Amino acid sequence: MNTIDARIHQVLDGELPIDALPAELRHRMQVVRGAADLLAVPVPGPSLESRIMAEVRRPAPSFMRRMASWFATPHAVTFRVRPVWSVAFAAAVAVFTVFFARDAGPQLGEHEGIAQFVGRFPNARSVHVVGTFNDWRPGTIALQDLDHDGVWTATVVLPTGTYEYMFVVDGERWVPDHLADRLVADDFGRENSVVIVRPVHR
Amino acid sequence: MDVNGAPSDAEIVARVLGGDREAFGFVIRRYETGLLRFATRMLGSRDAAADAVAEGLVRAYRHLASCREPARLRTWLYRIVTNRCKSHLARRSVGDVPLDEAPPLADPADGEAALERAEQLALVRRALTGLSPDKREAFVLKHVEGLSYEEMAAITGERIPTLKMRVHRAREALLKVLEEDT
16 A cells, blocks of 8 residues: 555644745645645536536426336445444354254255265265265266364265265275274175265154 | 526526426526536546436435535535445446547647647546545535535535545646656
8 A cells, every 4th residue: 555644644634834844845736736736626518507407408208207217227235234243143144054054054864864985085075975875986086175173074865874984095995984884894894984874853 | 696697506496396297397497517526537438427416316316305405506516426426336357447449539639738738638637536435425525516615515415524535635646647748
């Protein structure tokens, strides 16, 4: 920011006589004042009097016509919010969310539950989960690491039951979830993780 | 009635409200120049400014009864035209003034001084264009229209410290541009 000596502002605001301004500051003050003087020159052009008086002499539009015109015309709407009210509003929304909106969410069927998959893969570019719920097809359920802390998560709705699964990292590396409920050996000598999806009671 | 025999603002308002609508011509002739200059500086276009001022003055006529302090008619009119300018700016995709409307060129026959003055005006207009609408409004009301901070507060609805800060920022921004270009 190109700051101006406070005394220049004071002179321009009429709070200080120009004589009180050191000579080296007067030029900058005169630049601002000169710009204002240039802008203060009247704008040339025909008078608006006849145009305005023609409207003045015309009977005023009806209330309904004014309303229609008002609704059809764009208006500038300015919201000015005091910080204290912003905080109060945010608190009210938080309270509402905690006490009234916590039941909101996907409507689950009687035989559906929620499975959450979490894995820590700090350098991964992508992580998917495959298992008996999607016929071990990679690419159908992706985990996300929105805050880039290396922890990838996905929450999915599945029919209730017990499923075996693994993570597929960067599309090629299959790894079990060692934080799973339990691990079981598969037919290829590897371990699959197991998740049990239970119905959500409401 | 003032010393020149012209009716005061309060007298004009009383006459118009009493049914003499032709008396509104006094209001137009008295304030048109300043309002048009203000709106032109805000919108960057004489045509858009003429629309804003005409709309504002017609609106003022129709709502004249709601002018609580006829002696402060000038402030009331500036407030209406200021709001019309904001509506015009809001209709644009961005809140700044058009750059393509150059000021009238000086006739070379008017001499070198007039030419230089026209160039300076173009430079200042460009610098003004670079300000945000809030700062532009504050600078023009203060330095071009010569209003006090109290009058500006009545027009804009802002607090005086806020307006002072905007005027100060506007001066700094203008000075930066003008010192770089000269």
